[in-house]
Amino acid sequence: MKNYTATIRKALLAAMVLCSSDVFAQVTATGTINATLTNKNGIALVFESDPVGVTLGAPLTSAATLNFGTISAFGPLASGVTRPSVTAANFTVRTVFDVQVIQGGLTSTTYTLRANLASALPAGFSFKIDGITLVNGPSNIQTNAAYNVNVPHNLDLTVLTAASGAGGPAVNTPLTTVINFQASAN
Amino acid sequence: MYLTPVSPIGFAVRKSRKRMLRGSMQGEGKFAGARLWVALFWLLPMLTLPARAQAASAQLNITLSVQSSITLVFNNNPSVGTPGFCPLSNAGTSNVGLDLGSAAFPGNTNVTCGNYTHLTASFYQVSSAFDVLVTKSNSSSPSYRLEAQISSAPPQGVIWLIDNITLSNTAFSPLNTASNYGQPLTKTLQVQVRNNVPAQILQETITFLATAN
Secondary structure, eight states: OHHHHHHHHHHHHHHHHHTSTTTTOOOOOOOOOOOOOOOOOEEEEEEEEOTTSOOOBSTTSSEEEEEEEEEOSSSOOOTTOEEEEEOSSEEEEEEEEEEEEEEESOOOOEEEEEEEESSOOOTTEEEEETTEEOOSSOEEEEEEEETTSOEEEEEEEEEEOSOBTTTBOOSSSEEEEEEEEEEEEO | OBOOTHHHHHHHHHHHHHHHHHHHHTTOHHHHHHHHHHHHHHHHHHHHSOOOBOEEEEEEEEEEEEOOEEEEEEEOOTTTTSTTOOOEETTTBSSOEEOOOOOBTTBOTTOSSSEEEEOSSSEEEEEEEEEEEEEEESOOOOOEEEEEEESSOOOTTEEEEETTEEOOSSSOEEEEEEEOTTSOEEEEEEEEEETTSOSOOOOOOEEEEEEEO
16 A cells, blocks of 8 residues: 555656646647739720710620611611711711720820721721721721720711612611720820 | 830849859859759740730620611702792702792782792782702612692682692692602792782692602
8 A cells, every 4th residue: 555655646746747837838830821913914995885976785895886776868867876978979977985995004194096897898888987997907096095084986887878789788687897996005 | 015025034134144143153153054044944935925015905896777768858940030930048958948929919019039920810820940859878769759738728719739730738749750869850839829819928838758669
């Protein structure tokens, strides 16, 4: 029995030694995050309806639609469409649309706007933007346009008055054409 | 703003040169040449990239439909000012005025431009000619027909005519059946008045209707 008591005392002593502050020290961990953000420069072009032009479909996007409606040399026109000229050979209908170009990260203060026809036009049509005839290759529309503001542009569609089959356009047939635009930072 | 391909490459080469010089000073010259080659190896793909402008593209999709149309305007006849050719007000449009002046059965004392005649013992007539021009667009129609109608029933004893065709306020009266587009068509408005018609202003709005054949 005496031997057991001594053994127990030794065990308790050993336990007290082991239960020092190191044993109950708080367990911690550290970590770091190396965060990076690459701020790139960018430029975007969107279309917007002009107050005096036709109302665009999908405005404030870069893929808008513009519907002249039914046009004729002498008949009524849709709201926002005007007819600046009628001659024996052709007539012109006009609407106005806005282009807004925004940019970030560039030192550029102005941009150049170019436009081109996506494909050949149907017979009897020609398009002009601000007096510039559109072709399949890019044409400069504006060389020093300001960013972040709606810039109005006249879209003129000249139609031959000849009958369909005699050089004029097809009548009473929906016609579609696509105009590509490109804004390049100066 | 165009990215010049020389700028980043030049920067990298300069950086490699600095490292090479620094390495030489630190006794690492034998590695500096290798570093330069490594740098050039990484920059090689950049040389193959084209210098590209910052640009945005967009598409505008245009839709429309062309319709055939014709128009009718009234013009002064080249003989305007001579008897029988009163001037139109607002000529060249589709809404004009024609003042024949004043007339009375006993005589034409106040008819300045119209042509005054006594038709019978009880009727006089004042007439004036003008031109009608019909134009077509985007149409294969070879000709048009022309009709006219007065706006209200005239007083008893008054007859309105165009080229001797009596006009009615209940239906259009055919004037021409196949007239050519783009060519002036001279029409004569006649007002015939019986001698027992009380003094008054005789007024009508005459609507002309051109229809493509």
